[in-house]
Amino acid sequence: MPKHIRLNAFDMSCIGHQSPGLWTHPADRADTYNTLEYWTDLAKTLERGKFDALFLADVLGIYDVYKASPNTALEHAVQVPVNDPLMPVSAMAAVTSNLGFGITCALSYELPYPFARRMSTLDHLTRGRICWNIVTGYLDSAARGMGMTQQVAHDDRYDVAEDYMQAVYKLWEASWEDGAVLRDRAGRRFADPSKIHAVHHHGPHFKVDAIHLCEPSPQRTPVLFQAGASRRGREFAAKHAECVFINGPSKKVIGNIVRDLRARAAACGRDPSDLVIFTMMTIITDTTHKAAQDKYQDYRSYVSEEGALALMSGWTGLDFGAMDPDAVVRFDNRSNAQTSALEAFTTADPDREWTVREIARHAAIGGRGPVIIGSAEEVAEELRSWVEETDIDGFNCAYALTPGTFVDIADLVVPELQSRDLYKHDYAPGTFREKLFGRGARLPATHPAAAVRR
Amino acid sequence: MPKHIRLNAFDMSCIGHQSPGLWTHPADRADTYNTLEYWTDLAKTLERGKFDALFLADVLGIYDVYKASPNTALEHAVQVPVNDPLMPVSAMAAVTSNLGFGITCALSYELPYPFARRMSTLDHLTRGRICWNIVTGYLDSAARGMGMTQQVAHDDRYDVAEDYMQAVYKLWEASWEDGAVLRDRAGRRFADPSKIHAVHHHGPHFKVDAIHLCEPSPQRTPVLFQAGASRRGREFAAKHAECVFINGPSKKVIGNIVRDLRARAAACGRDPSDLVIFTMMTIITDTTHKAAQDKYQDYRSYVSEEGALALMSGWTGLDFGAMDPDAVVRFDNRSNAQTSALEAFTTADPDREWTVREIARHAAIGGRGPVIIGSAEEVAEELRSWVEETDIDGFNCAYALTPGTFVDIADLVVPELQSRDLYKHDYAPGTFREKLFGRGARLPATHPAAAVRR
Numbered sequence: 001m002p003k004h005i006r007l008n009a010f011d012m013s014c015i016g017h018q019s020p021g022l023w024t025h026p027a028d029r030a031d032t033y034n035t036l037e038y039w040t041d042l043a044k045t046l047e048r049g050k051f052d053a054l055f056l057a058d059v060l061g062i063y064d065v066y067k068a069s070p071n072t073a074l075e076h077a078v079q080v081p082v083n084d085p086l087m088p089v090s091a092m093a094a095v096t097s098n099l100g101f102g103i104t105c106a107l108s109y110e111l112p113y114p115f116a117r118r119m120s121t122l123d124h125l126t127r128g129r130i131c132w133n134i135v136t137g138y139l140d141s142a143a144r145g146m147g148m149t150q151q152v153a154h155d156d157r158y159d160v161a162e163d164y165m166q167a168v169y170k171l172w173e174a175s176w177e178d179g180a181v182l183r184d185r186a187g188r189r190f191a192d193p194s195k196i197h198a199v200h201h202h203g204p205h206f207k208v209d210a211i212h213l214c215e216p217s218p219q220r221t222p223v224l225f226q227a228g229a230s231r232r233g234r235e236f237a238a239k240h241a242e243c244v245f246i247n248g249p250s251k252k253v254i255g256n257i258v259r260d261l262r263a264r265a266a267a268c269g270r271d272p273s274d275l276v277i278f279t280m281m282t283i284i285t286d287t288t289h290k291a292a293q294d295k296y297q298d299y300r301s302y303v304s305e306e307g308a309l310a311l312m313s314g315w316t317g318l319d320f321g322a323m324d325p326d327a328v329v330r331f332d333n334r335s336n337a338q339t340s341a342l343e344a345f346t347t348a349d350p351d352r353e354w355t356v357r358e359i360a361r362h363a364a365i366g367g368r369g370p371v372i373i374g375s376a377e378e379v380a381e382e383l384r385s386w387v388e389e390t391d392i393d394g395f396n397c398a399y400a401l402t403p404g405t406f407v408d409i410a411d412l413v414v415p416e417l418q419s420r421d422l423y424k425h426d427y428a429p430g431t432f433r434e435k436l437f438g439r440g441a442r443l444p445a446t447h448p449a450a451a452v453r454r
Numbered sequence: 455m456p457k458h459i460r461l462n463a464f465d466m467s468c469i470g471h472q473s474p475g476l477w478t479h480p481a482d483r484a485d486t487y488n489t490l491e492y493w494t495d496l497a498k499t500l501e502r503g504k505f506d507a508l509f510l511a512d513v514l515g516i517y518d519v520y521k522a523s524p525n526t527a528l529e530h531a532v533q534v535p536v537n538d539p540l541m542p543v544s545a546m547a548a549v550t551s552n553l554g555f556g557i558t559c560a561l562s563y564e565l566p567y568p569f570a571r572r573m574s575t576l577d578h579l580t581r582g583r584i585c586w587n588i589v590t591g592y593l594d595s596a597a598r599g600m601g602m603t604q605q606v607a608h609d610d611r612y613d614v615a616e617d618y619m620q621a622v623y624k625l626w627e628a629s630w631e632d633g634a635v636l637r638d639r640a641g642r643r644f645a646d647p648s649k650i651h652a653v654h655h656h657g658p659h660f661k662v663d664a665i666h667l668c669e670p671s672p673q674r675t676p677v678l679f680q681a682g683a684s685r686r687g688r689e690f691a692a693k694h695a696e697c698v699f700i701n702g703p704s705k706k707v708i709g710n711i712v713r714d715l716r717a718r719a720a721a722c723g724r725d726p727s728d729l730v731i732f733t734m735m736t737i738i739t740d741t742t743h744k745a746a747q748d749k750y751q752d753y754r755s756y757v758s759e760e761g762a763l764a765l766m767s768g769w770t771g772l773d774f775g776a777m778d779p780d781a782v783v784r785f786d787n788r789s790n791a792q793t794s795a796l797e798a799f800t801t802a803d804p805d806r807e808w809t810v811r812e813i814a815r816h817a818a819i820g821g822r823g824p825v826i827i828g829s830a831e832e833v834a835e836e837l838r839s840w841v842e843e844t845d846i847d848g849f850n851c852a853y854a855l856t857p858g859t860f861v862d863i864a865d866l867v868v869p870e871l872q873s874r875d876l877y878k879h880d881y882a883p884g885t886f887r888e889k890l891f892g893r894g895a896r897l898p899a900t901h902p903a904a905a906v907r908r
Contacts, residue, residue: 013575015644016644021642023639023644024639024640024642026639031637031644034575034578034579034669034671035578035579035581036544036547036548036579036580039544040548060567060568060571060667061664061667062664062665062667070647070650070665071647074644074645074647074650074665075643075644075645075646075647076642076643076644077644077645080665080667081667081668081669082571082667082668083571083574083575083578083579083667083668084568084571084572084575084576086540086541086572087540087543087544087572087575087576087579088544088579089541089544090490090493090541090542090543090544090545091544091545091547091548091579093490093545094490094494094545094548094549095548109565109568110564110568111563111599111600111601113514113599113600114514114538114563114564114599114600117514117536117537117538118538118540118541120537121467121488121537121538121541122538122541124488124489124537125488125489125490125537125541125542125545126490127489141664141665142664144662144663144664145565145567145568145662145663145664145667146565146567146568146662147565147660147661147662147663183485185477185478185480186478188475188478188530188758189529189530190469190470190477190485190528190529190530190531191528191529191531192529193523193524193525193528193529196524196528206601207601208598208599208600208601209598209599209601210515210516210595210596210598210599211516211524211528211534211595213514213515213516213534213535213536213537213599214535214536214537215488215535217488304642
């Protein structure tokens with residue numbers, strides 16, 4: 001039996017996520033991102049389509065590298081305004097039973113002690129459906145909001161992240177023993193204090209001397225997502241992540257990344273299949289090939305190529321607004337996660353070169369990721385070939401229109417995948433971690449979080 | 455026409471809030487605090503009873519002053535475990551239309567820039583029903599979770615708070631002008647960048663150089679709650695607060711506090727009625743006087759007096775576990791908000807003295823606040839007399855049992871108040887601020903937040 005393909009919906013609490021300008025399409029509802037109805041309707045659609053999770057990106061800054069100004073981002077709603085992604089989760093959890101919630105939270109700006117409480121609370125309220133996408137942030141504008149002049153250097157951010165992970169692992173895994181909570185009404189004892197311990201973490205960046213404020217949640221540590229593409233990012237993912245979100249322009253590029261990640265996980269003493277790897281994909285589909293192509297052409301007439309360059313400038317740190325539109329863009333192989341955005345173009349086809357103008361056009365739908373356009377049958381077969389040729393586990397589905405793209409996938413593509421036995425017919429039972437791995441709600445003994453357990 | 459009495463429900467994302475031990479009563483559901491159903495059912499009950507708001511307390515630490523140990527708090531679930539109060543708000547907002555949400559967030563541990571986004575997001579998602587209870591924290595155990603050895607000194611915390619307020623006012627009120635958001639699909643312009651401004655706040659404690667990440671929410675600045683009881687706390691409330699939560703044992707004490715607060719507000723150039731003042735009250739009621747008394751006696755058999763002392767020790771900083779139970783407790787009039795807990799006893803009746811044992815017994819239901827026990831008619835008349843004699847606006851209703859106490863108030867007391875024209879028959883339209891003051895969703899020109907507007 002071929003393995004079942006996993007699907008996440010990739011969204012963000014903003015208007016223009018990966019396809020800038022498409023919010024102006026008459027059928028798009030992205031600009032209702034600030035209503036509860038947008039999120040509860042989306043969650044119900046995704047659960048109907050048996051998506052594994054809603055994966056919410058986040059930034060705590062504004063894309064202001066392009067033309068050295070935030071104006072393009074503001075005018076075209078390019079990932080700004082951007083609301084707090086955690087706030088709508090409980091409303092979505094209340095209208096679903098199985099959908100996971102993978103939420104991006106930057107660890108650079110929040111101390112481990114209150115953050116650990118926030119995640120534990122959501123893991124309780126969702127009955128074990130919360131996942132944390134660990135990011136260190138990449139915009140200097142975010143740092144300036146925090147009273148700093150610029151980001152901590154990239155590799156230093158991973159040192160901070162390592163320290164942070166140790167602190168939150170201790171709070172989640174080592175503070176309350178299993179069996180500490182009695183809930184003994186007759187005996188009038190809620191908990192056994194002898195099984196509850198203050199955590200003492202004195203790391204280079206973080207210091208915690210405290211009992212975790214929450215009783216153990218179903219998963220204790222939320223399911224860990226990570227998306228770092230750099231060498232340090234991949235090392236971090238191989239060690240800590242359970243789900244990895246990658247991105248690349250072709251099966252060849254993605255296959256290499258998947259192989260590298262699984263090898264790194266094995267080198268950390270983990271099973272290579274302990275990493276569930278998703279690659280970004282934008283799917284534009286309809287009942288026929290022709291209808292899908294027409295849909296794509298219709299969408300194209302609403303894109304904002306200037307918005308696409310604002311995104312690309314933010315991701316790469318290069319001001320495309322200061323370049324000749326016909327200049328060829330070179331990939332300089334810096335050790336920076338964000339160069340992966342550029343790498344997505346410059347390594348897609350080693351035999352061709354990309355100008356600024358071409359990048360703008362290409363990135364305006366689906367950002368830096370590939371786009372599949374076709375009938376549901378064609379999409380299903382294309383997804384199958386990606387999985388077979390790359391060993392990827394699934395796809396982080398970006399939207400062109402929202403919720404339109406997700407409705408199309410749920411109602412057209414998923415039944416095609418199911419008829420090929422490439423997709424689950426129902427959710428597996430239990431917490432999100434149990435649905436993913438089928439072996440218990442807690443992290444396995446081979447994961448570094450297990451080392452802090454008492 | 456007498457003014458309508460306002461009611462908030464006073465709860466906390468924990469098991470033992472103000473009446474320790476009562477979670478063991480067979481009818482109590484406090485220990486389901488970690489489920490969505492608890493919160494959505496509660497919100498629906500409160501909206502049925504036309505409560506103004508659900509007011510959620512919070513602490514980011516553990517009550518470990520009593521016997522110099524957290525063990526009593528842990529064993530009896532005395533405000534620990536305690537989940538993040540913001541997380542269930544969107545689920546409650548989705549099942550209600552008018553109920554406000556007053557959430558306690560300590561400003562000591564979170565930077566203004568991400569916090570302002572979090573509040574704006576909730577103000578959007580609730581369509582203008584969010585209120586922020588501004589606290590500076592009072593437990594050293596919380597500071598130790600953050601890597602410090604103890605709290606910042608009390609009065610210094612208010613200096614930090616002043617600086618923090620200026621930073622968040624600028625983000626909420628001065629970053630996006632009215633009219634900045636166009637949502638112009640045909641013209642393909644989401645916003646007019648010329649009307650969006652980076653905030654530059656360089657205060658003694660906080661530095662922000664950033665555009666607020668959110669477009670303006672219905673209320674911009676959430677409705678501001680404050681509960682400081684000390685001189686500095688009252689000064690802060692008189693300047694910033696729209697709703698003030700106070701506590702005292704008698705009408706005489708409360709009347710004096712209300713008079714002082716309104717005079718201080720007037721001295722700040724505000725209308726004295728710009729402060730909506732709530733005092734804490736625990737109501738135990740039933741269909742008859744006898745049934746209410748029986749209910750109280752039944753509840754008493756489940757209280758934890760040791761839990762009450764753990765609470766009192768945390769509030770006052772005095773270890774009651776190290777005192778002789780028959781020792782008389784003296785109020786030393788320190789300049790500390792927490793001595794108000796002790797003041798509640800030692801000033802209640804100047805002609806009597808309180809021993810540790812008596813305090814434990816008294817505080818075990820309703821914490822440091824008064825308790826009304828009686829038929830719905832008796833409760834309604836008692837509430838009327840509090841309002842008439844103290845000029846208070848309403849009550850922050852603590853629970854003995856949850857949701858039982860709130861159900862009793864909604865179904866028994868509220869109809870009695872309505873029949874006396876002492877309570878609204880329906881919610882006023884608009885945002886929470888409009889419901890409170892009937893004059894617009896934004897803060898008035900006399901409020902200090904208005905001074906930062908462009």
